[in-house]
Amino acid sequence: MPFLIVAVVFVGLLCTLDLVLSLGVIKRLREHTDLLSALNGRASLAAGEEVGEFTAVTVDGVAVSRAGLADDTLVGFFSPGCAACKEQLPKFVAYARALPGGRARVLAAVVGDPKRTAAMVAELAPVAQVVSEAPNGEVGSAFRIAAFPVFLTVSARGGGARVVSDARVDLEHLPSAVL
Structure with missing residues (x-):
């Protein structure tokens, strides 16, 4: 019993x-x-916010800047250590390929060590102007990137300013202009 x-x-x-x-x-x-909820809405600039000044050189040697962004430019941020980035990369490439205007209307920033980013850069280069930069680089800072991946569109506003027109691009649905 005990x-x-x-x-x-x-x-x-x-x-x-x-x-x-x-x-x-x-x-x-x-x-x-x-x-995570607080970060989710603020992984980058919100819709309507102005993009900061930046000047960078693409992997092709072409200079890109805030002023040079075309209206309705698709912008994507990737990092090689990010599992979601690797999952979303083919969708981003397909979406970018479907955009009218080609590479001139797509900017992709791959953030990290150039040796680790080479595969992503190679996959993005045919469809986007690609900038490879270190963490806290000029392009990432201009868009206030706090997480990866981020997909948004930028449009011109009066006076030449560039603002985020859509802070959450749905890569699942290709642009309607080509469907």
Whole structure:
């Protein structure tokens, strides 16, 4: 009989410990969810915000700048260490290929060590003006990039300013102009 009492007390204590640990994990997950929710809407500039000044050189040796962005330019940011970037890259390439205006209306920034970004750059080069830059580079800073991947469109506003016209480009649906 004493063995049964000890076993029941032990199981009760074990269940209590499990409950306390589970509540701690749930609390931590809620904190992470709140942090991710706050970041989700702010991975870059929001729609209507002005793009910062930047000047960069593409992998082809062509200079690009904020002033040189055409109306309705598709802009994408990638990083080789990002699993979502690798998943979205073929969709971005297909979307960019379908855009009227070709490479002149697509800018892609690949952020990271040039040795690690080479494969992404090679895949993007046929359909986009590609800038390879270090973290916190000029293009990423101009768009206030805080996470990867980011896809948006930029349009001209009076006075020559460039603003984000769409901060969440849906790569699943190709541009309607070519469908």
